[in-house]
Amino acid sequence: xxxxxxxxxxxxxxxxxxxxxTGCTTDTKTSSATHSSTKSIQPAKVTYNYTAKxxxxxxxxxxxxxxHSDHDGYMAVGTVVMNRLTSGAYANSICGVVAQERQFAPxxxxxxxxxxxxxxxxxxxxxxxxxxxxxxxxxxMFFHTKGLKFPYNNMHYVAIAGGNxxxxxxxxxxxxxxxxxxxxxxxxxxxVSPQGMSATQSPFILPExxxxxxxxxxxxxxxxxxxxxxxxTATVAIPAEVxxxxxxxxxxxxxxxxxxxxxISTIAIPQPRPDFAGDGYSGNSLxxxx
Numbered sequence: 001x002x003x004x005x006x007x008x009x010x011x012x013x014x015x016x017x018x019x020x021x022t023g024c025t026t027d028t029k030t031s032s033a034t035h036s037s038t039k040s041i042q043p044a045k046v047t048y049n050y051t052a053k054x055x056x057x058x059x060x061x062x063x064x065x066x067x068h069s070d071h072d073g074y075m076a077v078g079t080v081v082m083n084r085l086t087s088g089a090y091a092n093s094i095c096g097v098v099a100q101e102r103q104f105a106p107x108x109x110x111x112x113x114x115x116x117x118x119x120x121x122x123x124x125x126x127x128x129x130x131x132x133x134x135x136x137x138x139x140x141m142f143f144h145t146k147g148l149k150f151p152y153n154n155m156h157y158v159a160i161a162g163g164n165x166x167x168x169x170x171x172x173x174x175x176x177x178x179x180x181x182x183x184x185x186x187x188x189x190x191x192v193s194p195q196g197m198s199a200t201q202s203p204f205i206l207p208e209x210x211x212x213x214x215x216x217x218x219x220x221x222x223x224x225x226x227x228x229x230x231x232x233t234a235t236v237a238i239p240a241e242v243x244x245x246x247x248x249x250x251x252x253x254x255x256x257x258x259x260x261x262x263x264i265s266t267i268a269i270p271q272p273r274p275d276f277a278g279d280g281y282s283g284n285s286l287x288x289x290x
Contacts (some may be wrong), residue, residue, distance in 0.1 A: 004104060005079075014144070016117070018134040026042075026142075027241070030148070041213065044200050045085070045185075045187060046182060046186055046187055046188065047188045047189075047190050047192075048085065048086070048092075048093075048187065048188070048189055048190065049189075049190050049252075050093070050094055050189055050191060050192070050194045051191070051192055052193075052194075053095055054093060054094035054095050054130035055094075055125055055129070057094050057098040057099065057109070057123070058078060058081060058094050058098070058125050058129075059109055059113070059121040059124075060098065060108050060109065060111075060113065061078075061081060061098045061104055061105075062074040062075075062077045062078050062121060062124055063113050063117060063121055064080075064104075064105045064107075064108050064111060064163075065077045065104055065105055065108070065143075065162075065164065066163065066164065067162060068114070068117060068160030069161075069162040069163055070120075070162065071123065071124055072161045072162060072221045073161050073163065073164070074121065074124035074164015074179065075124055075128065075132070075134040076129065076134040076137050076143075076159060076161035076162055077143070077164070077167060078124060078127075078128040078134075078166065079128070079133045079134040079140075079163065080140060080141055080142070080166065080290050081094060081097055081098065081128075082128060082133065082144060082181070082187070083137070083139060083140065083141045083181035084181070085097050085181075086181045086187055087141065087178065087179040087180065087181045087182075088156075088179050088210060088270065089178060089179045096253070097218070098194050103158075106239040126255065129189045129191075130189070131184045131185070131187065131188075131189075132184070132204045133184045134159065134161065136158060136159030136161065136166070136197040137158060137159050137161075137166050138159075138168065139169070139176060139180055139181055140158050140159070140167055140168045141178060142166070142167055142168070142169065143164040143165060143166040143167065144164065144165055145163065145165070146160055146163050146164055146165045147165075148165070151235055153171055153172075154169045154171060154177060155169065156168045156169070156170040157166045159228040171225050185261070214286060227271060271290070
């Protein structure tokens with residue numbers, strides 16, 4: 001009896017352990033499935049193409065609008081440019097945004113940039129195009145020189161950098177009065193070289209140029225050293241002199257009493273020309289009338 005009791009106790013223990021193990025396995029799978037189902041889906045990025053000219057425009061506006069200041073000022077102005085680009089309310093290229101009339105500093109596209117400022121400008125432009133933004137500028141698309149005052153109630157100031165005060169235009173309800181720009185994580189900048197500009201960059205589709213294949217009937221030219229040419233003498237048959245008929249003279253009318261008798265004129269019928277004896281003509285060929 002004791003042996004049977006111990007055996008029963010062991011079997012019960014094994015059964016309990018098996019059920020516990022099964023329950024743990026089920027819980028683990030459920031938590032794994034739940035974790036995979038709740039994984040967030042990243043939205044697709046909106047891609048904007050830019051060229052070397054666009055990069056130069058970005059550097060120019062950062063340089064002249066920030067009063068040749070520093071990296072912080074460069075990034076603030078660059079963020080405004082990208083906010084305008086992705087808002088949909090301005091041009092669809094960086095140069096289009098920068099070159100818009102009465103928006104940025106006069107001469108921003110033509111004035112000279114000091115060579116010593118190029119390294120820091122390159123660093124800032126690269127950061128902007130890779131997706132970095134000035135944290136304080138937020139959704140601002142406007143700025144003016146620091147220290148100026150304006151009587152407008154919709155100017156919501158967010159940052160001061162590079163000698164400028166940056167602001168958003170918001171109504172009394174706090175909502176933006178301009179189209180909101182895309183967040184930096186939803187924007188991808190794609191560099192396009194001048195050689196890579198294709199039909200996707202231009203509304204004009206250039207006709208496809210096809211390579212002309214050489215006709216198989218045309219022999220391939222092979223240069224020959226010291227070539228020997230043999231000229232064939234062509235025999236040309238010179239026709240004999242063709243007699244030209246002489247028309248008869250026309251005599252004056254003769255008067256017999258009251259009647260006038262018209263003279264009878266003699267019409268010369270030209271003789272046909274003889275056939276050429278050359279290879280290009282035969283005895284039955286058509287003759288050309290004289």
